[in-house]
Amino acid sequence: MNLQFAILGMLAISPMNGYYLKKIFDKSVNYFWTASLSQIYRELNALEAKAYVSSAIQAQDDRPDKRVYSITDAGSAAFMAWLTHFPADLPTLKRDEFSLRIFFGARLGKDALISQFESFIAERKKIIAAMADDKEEITAVTRRVKAAAPRDKMCMRFITRRSQLTNALLISWAEDCIREIEQTPLEWE
Amino acid sequence: MNLQFAILGMLAISPMNGYYLKKIFDKSVNYFWTASLSQIYRELNALEAKAYVSSAIQAQDDRPDKRVYSITDAGSAAFMAWLTHFPADLPTLKRDEFSLRIFFGARLGKDALISQFESFIAERKKIIAAMADDKEEITAVTRRVKAAAPRDKMCMRFITRRSQLTNALLISWAEDCIREIEQTPLEWE
DNA sequence: AGGGCCATGTAACCTGTTACATGATTGA
């Protein structure tokens, strides 16, 4: 259901086809919301069945034809209703495999445990780097799509900063954990 | 698949029934991994079909009979294989509805946006309080189940601290966002 | 008398992943 609103939100900015939607997703909301192409196509069908979007084939010379989706009035209304109505409990689906592994981590050897934390740090650093790389492209994409109002930029800055802060925190948390493990007596095994 | 390993990990500590497993989940891994009762029952069936666990009915006088599950040798081996083999990319399913809402938040009025951040802060504070409440119960439960080795406690402390730090960070992030929204010129609407 | 806890499960449904199928164009 939420993915449908995410799609509606994008289509409210500009009409696009499924393939391009996927690209936008990967470059913008990807840090807190993922979607696969097959999922996007499925949800676009569902949205069209509800008449929240309409589609039209657009022929192209050198590339395959594409089906461009536009949001309808009913779709806009549904999107705004969703956005305005803030749920009492926002359900956070929790499936953090790393925490799960660390929860049971005492059964691992000291070195194995430390190396898992090190992999975790490496991955977080990769994410930070990827975010920096994406940054220019995101602004380029959003600029092409629509001249974003200052408040649009502000909201995007909020969620970018959230990711940056969280990643930085997690790295220092993991470093502390490693230090603590290293300080435990050798009689671990 | 991962839920199966989470269940195996719990059963490796002590045999238990599905209902009690759910309680343990809610009081321990709940902050980074959730599971519903029907899911637990389903996965227990799947685990038994694979002979990773075995079960036996245990009669009780004043309460309904219960089916107590124990981990088998094959189950222990599978669990340790999973725990030891750290995946190159640990797939983080991302579905953070709050970030999604804020991403599209510029279409909301200033007050509505601020109040969504305030709800977010209130919820995070509730989680922190719930964690503090649970803390005693968790240690009581784990103590009843098994005399936890110091390194078990250390690993649990790691993930608890992670939650605490993250929550504290998110609250101060949200407070900063509110401050920034308040400082924007009045010509928002 | 009524609600909450103990206890187990099934069925339908929704959401997300992976694999398959097709095929032209473009750049290294």
Add this chain to the structure above:
DNA sequence: TCAATCATGTAACAGGTTACATGGCCCT
């Protein structure tokens, strides 16, 4: 020439949610 990108979709499967069904005990 080979891989990547553009472009759309289906099918099967895996994982998670919600609703239903049952029923005794305990406490207020």
